[in-house]
Amino acid sequence: MKRAFCIAAIAAGIVSGVMDGAMAASRMSAERFDSPALSAALPALVYQPDGPPPSGGWPVLYLLHGHGGDETSWRDLGDIQATLDRMIGSGEIDPLLVVMPGVGDSWYVDSADVGGPGNYETAITRDLLQAVETRYEVRKDRGGRAIAGLSMGGYGALRLALAHPQLYVASVALSPGLWQNIPQDQLDLAPEAMALIIDSTYFHHADPTDVTEGVDLPPVPPYFGKAYGSPFDGRRYNSLNVFTLLEDRLEAGDTLPALYVTVGDDDSHKLWRGAIALYETMKADDRPIEFRITDGDHVWPLWSVTIQDGLRFIQGQWGGSAPH
Numbered sequence: 001m002k003r004a005f006c007i008a009a010i011a012a013g014i015v016s017g018v019m020d021g022a023m024a025a026s027r028m029s030a031e032r033f034d035s036p037a038l039s040a041a042l043p044a045l046v047y048q049p050d051g052p053p054p055s056g057g058w059p060v061l062y063l064l065h066g067h068g069g070d071e072t073s074w075r076d077l078g079d080i081q082a083t084l085d086r087m088i089g090s091g092e093i094d095p096l097l098v099v100m101p102g103v104g105d106s107w108y109v110d111s112a113d114v115g116g117p118g119n120y121e122t123a124i125t126r127d128l129l130q131a132v133e134t135r136y137e138v139r140k141d142r143g144g145r146a147i148a149g150l151s152m153g154g155y156g157a158l159r160l161a162l163a164h165p166q167l168y169v170a171s172v173a174l175s176p177g178l179w180q181n182i183p184q185d186q187l188d189l190a191p192e193a194m195a196l197i198i199d200s201t202y203f204h205h206a207d208p209t210d211v212t213e214g215v216d217l218p219p220v221p222p223y224f225g226k227a228y229g230s231p232f233d234g235r236r237y238n239s240l241n242v243f244t245l246l247e248d249r250l251e252a253g254d255t256l257p258a259l260y261v262t263v264g265d266d267d268s269h270k271l272w273r274g275a276i277a278l279y280e281t282m283k284a285d286d287r288p289i290e291f292r293i294t295d296g297d298h299v300w301p302l303w304s305v306t307i308q309d310g311l312r313f314i315q316g317q318w319g320g321s322a323p324h
Helices: 002-023 080-089 120-135 152-163 191-205 234-240 242-252 272-284 300-315
Strands: 027-035 040-048 060-064 097-101 145-150 170-174 258-264 290-294
Touching (some): 027 120, 060 120, 080 097, 097 120, 145 300, 152 258, 272 290, 290 300
């Protein structure tokens, strides 16, 4: 009896150890990376998969948070560690390093010169990239880097990928905070007057047979804070906007990162309008883009699902070469 009990106890210990090892397979650590662009440290959570990196290093995904969020949002609200563990464990995606920086409500633009939150575009695309590639065993080529995000972070994922296509092989935007450029004849309007146009003219008078008629104008401050100047500078917004960057790339015939965009059909910010405009712009130039309208609002339960398809999309893009 004692012998049987001992054998059972040993077996239970082995099983327990295996289970504990499985539960502790990946690691999520809070890090701080020096950023000369910010003259400060940039906080980030870093997901490291189980096991040693492959020859050449892990590919890297830079995963961006939305307005009002921070570096912990994807972990605490999106349960991203469990999602990554499950998808890597099942073989759906290869092991990868995931970096989730905290940038405040910066809109992922450089704004120090207008009294904004800081030079976060440079911090992400130069300082963070260099620091990650120094600290971790990761790939250092375009084919091993991707960028993704939700809401404000979806906007950031698109604009950083279009501003720096030599850095990222793919960009995934979930419910991106995407609006078209402000028309020239409205650039000098006061924010209050622009708000009136957005509310009364655009959303209520658009032809119901064509949901993309007119221009999808951005919301006025304080939504953007000081990222585009204070007061809000429409010309600066246009110059930094995704649609300006995209137009420049298309006119130049540049190679673009692979794009994947998804938005909820019940998005309470009506962000499907900007997403559709982006899709139409790409298709008008006969450029590839993956676009999905899914069931849901501007909420975490939607993003927790759509990020999985985004990760599958990125998995199919690893290995691309740098554009010329």
